[in-house]
Amino acid sequence: MRGFLVNYLKILLAISAIREMAGGIIRTTTDAAIKKIMARRSLPFEDCGSLYQVNYLNIDSCEKIPCSMQRSSTVKVTVLFDDNGNGVSFLKHEVRWVFNYVKTQALISPDPCDGNQDCILNVNDEKTYWANIFVNETLPVMSGSMLWEAKDESNQNLICFEVPVIITV
Incomplete structure (x- = not known):
């Protein structure tokens, strides 16, 4: 037995x-x-040296490349990325408009994205964050790109992508 x-x-x-x-x-x-x-x-983008893999990019009101962005508007950007289980909970954004090799700083909110806002969340084994970018009224009406970098507390570049844009009136 x-x-x-x-x-x-x-x-x-x-x-x-x-x-x-x-x-x-x-x-x-x-x-x-x-x-x-x-x-x-995902909206197509060019990775420019991300430490973590960006799996999805959404820019509100952008359905095709180049993204049409109207002056004096605020546009929400949402990114889904894999942080390899490292528990990323802080992102400092450096976003620039690039027109004919001239870079202009963009205004981002919230920045930094940390535990005080609901801008970075866990989604299954990945992270998602969102931020609003202000399309300044002084930007030239022309084609260029939006260069987005997200860094940690040590200023290490975690996420970097570039998206073609066209600024409209």
């Missing part, structure tokens, strides 16, 4: 281990599928 009980427990442990491994595989497969879907829905 004791041998039967030991074998029964071994079988239960094996089934439990298989279920746990399968659950991990299913969870990993589901996460990978969600990341692929988000990447396909």
Whole structure:
């Protein structure tokens, strides 16, 4: 009887281990599928040296490149990135408008993005943050790009991307 009980427990442990491994595989497969879907829905951008992978970029009112941005408007930017489990909870933004190699600082809010605002959140195994960018009324009406860098407390560049834009009246 004791041998039967030991074998029964071994079988239960094996089934439990298989279920746990399968659950991990299913969870990993589901996460990978969600990341692929988000990447396909992301606005195209050029990575310019991110430490963490940017999986999704959304700029309100921008459905195609170049993003049309109206002077004197405020535009919400949302980014989904994988922080490799490092628990990123602080981002200082450096955003510049680039026109014919001339860079102009952009106004961002909130900046920095830290625990005092709801601008950085956990989403599954990833992080998402949002910030509002002000499209200054003095920007030239022309094509250029928006260069976005997000840094940690030590000024290490965590996220960097560039998006073509066109400033309109």
